[in-house]
Amino acid sequence: MKHPNYDIMQALIEYTKANYHISGYAVGAFVIQEDEILSSAVSTHNIENDITCHAEINAIRLASKKIKNRFLTNCYIYTTYGHL
Numbered sequence: 001m002k003h004p005n006y007d008i009m010q011a012l013i014e015y016t017k018a019n020y021h022i023s024g025y026a027v028g029a030f031v032i033q034e035d036e037i038l039s040s041a042v043s044t045h046n047i048e049n050d051i052t053c054h055a056e057i058n059a060i061r062l063a064s065k066k067i068k069n070r071f072l073t074n075c076y077i078y079t080t081y082g083h084l
């Protein structure tokens with residue numbers, strides 16, 4: 001699959017809209033590995049009172065835990081930012 005991929009971006013936009021209630025920000029992220037969504041996350045900094053909890057960072061943390069490796073080889077990150 002060639003990146004950036006339109007279908008993945010559309011799926012991320014839908015995911016972000018569906019989870020808007022969590023943070024109140026239209027920010028979401030996917031980590032993609034081998035054309036599959038390895039992890040997904042939204043911004044949680046205002047819930048956790050932690051400025052590092054950007055959607056991208058949350059997605060990277062989840063992906064690393066999932067594969068038990070800090071190196072996310074052959075992965076791509078997609079992120080949104082917008083206002084609903």
Ligand SMILES: [Zn+2]
Nearest residue numbers: 054055056057
């Ligand atoms: Zn961010």
